[in-house]
Amino acid sequence: MRKKLNKLIYVEEYVYINGIEQFLFHNGTSYDNPVMLYLHGGPGSAESLFTEGFQGKWEDLYTVIHWDQRGAGKTLTKNPDKYPTIDLLLKDLYDIVHYLKKKYNKNRVILLGHSWGSVLGSTFIKKYPEEVSYYIGVGQVVSMLDNERVGYEKVKELISKKNDIKSLKKLEDIGEYPDKEYSEEWLKKCLKLRKLQEKYKLAASMDLSISLIAFKSPIFKLSDIIALMKAFKSNGKLVEFLVNFNLKLETNKYEIPIFYIMGGNDWQTPYSEAEDYFNKIEAPLKKYYLIPNAGHMTMLDQPNLFFEALQDIAERHKGEN
Known part of the structure; x- marks a missing residue:
């Protein structure tokens, strides 16, 4: 600390x-x-x-x-x-x-x-x-829905350009997105999409450098x-x-x-x-x-x-x- x-x-x-x-x-x-x-x-x-x-x-x-x-x-x-x-x-x-x-x-x-x-x-x-x-x-x-739609299309574009078959399969598994109404299934799909966006540096990620900033904070506690x-x-x-x-x-x-x-x-x-x-x-x-x-x-x-x-x-x- x-x-x-x-x-x-x-x-x-x-x-x-x-x-x-x-x-x-x-x-x-x-x-x-x-x-x-x-x-x-x-x-x-x-x-x-x-x-x-x-x-x-x-x-x-x-x-x-x-x-x-x-x-x-x-x-x-x-x-x-x-x-x-x-x-x-x-x-x-x-x-x-x-x-x-x-x-x-x-x-x-x-x-x-x-x-x-x-x-x-x-x-x-x-x-x-x-x-x-x-x-x-x-x-x-x-x-929020427009953000998710645009973010989905962007990561799909990058995955396709790289011919990343594994990530493309994960994107296909998400299916239609975003749904127009909130549900637990909506949230699950959103979290799966975030993982793909993080991989392609399109969304915030709690990487080591960011984690270290938090851990070194004078107000940090394990709680x-x-x-x-x-x-x-x-x-x-x-x-x-x-x-x-x-x-x-x-x-x-x-x-x-x-x-x-x-x-x-x-x-x-x-x-x-x-x-x-x-x-x-x-x-x-x-x-x-x-x-x-x-x-x-x-x-x-x-x-x-x-x-x-x-x-x-x-x-x-x-x-x-």
């Missing part, structure tokens, strides 16, 4: 939010910086353990808070029988935003949503735009591994919500600035789908960033280029925080 870093702002805490104690991890270099709340992916895949792999430079721009959501990470460990629904998470998020605004004396916060976090974040800013200065979507989900293993069981209702999620069915008007940062090699949440939708967005300010040679874990794959995008965003928006 790494030594805890000597920072002006370095706080691990459990805060009583919406009936349970929830884990927050704060890092920063100045109380004057705007506050960014990082919404992790999954559902159920807390990313607070990976901060040392990408976040150092961010803290010159923002005070960054990671929240292990209900049903994920250290919050799940603390509350093993408290499973999330989208309504519970939106209430959790609302209360955490208000807690952070009071703690840091801010009028608004910035939301960064990664993957599943982009679903939660996009839903929240439509409902509570007055709480957020601006939104950053990373690995932005627009339509974090157990929590990750329980993620599917504890987040079943959220997975069903995710499968049916489709921003295209809602208004494309946003009341706050919107920024997307996408990986050019991301076929888990295909950048092409996000870009098509982004071009239709109406917002006070918006910009789309495509990071080359980066996959679904964009900030880990290209941390310097990702930080340059954040710098540009911070420069473009110097409003009220």
Whole structure:
């Protein structure tokens, strides 16, 4: 385990939010910086353990808070029988935003949503735009079913080009995909597809280098591994919500600035789908960033280029925080 870093702002805490104690991890270099709340992916895949792999430079721009959501990470460990629904998470998020605004004396916060976090974040800013200065979507989900369809076709294309008979047989075994309605069979097919996508580096993979970042984190505990293993069981209702999620069915008007940062090699949440939708967005300010040679874990794959995008965003928006 790494030594805890000597920072002006370095706080691990459990805060009583919406009936349970929830884990927050704060890092920063100045109380004057705007506050960014990082919404992790999954559902159920807390990313607070990976901060040392990408976040150092961010803290010159923002005070960054990671929240292990209900049903994920250290919050799940603390509350093993408290499973999330989208309504519970939106209430959790609302209360955490208000807690952070009071703690840091801010009028608004910035939301960064990664993957599943982009679903939660996009839903929240439509409902509570007055709480957020601006939104950053990373690995932005627009339509889960469209994402799966595009990702399936991409891996099929690469498998066919390589004449990978074994992988082609596995793809054929999956059959028609994606099904239009969520079921246990849908989830089984999705997990089989992810394995093939990981093999062809089209989706996020928990490889040795990423695992080492987590294991070396100053907040890592063995219970974090157990929590990750329980993620599917504890987040079943959220997975069903995710499968049916489709921003295209809602208004494309946003009341706050919107920024997307996408990986050019991301076929888990295909950048092409996000870009098509982004071009239709109406917002006070918006910009789309495509990071080359980066996959679904964009900030880990290209941390310097990702930080340059954040710098540009911070420069473009110097409003009220």
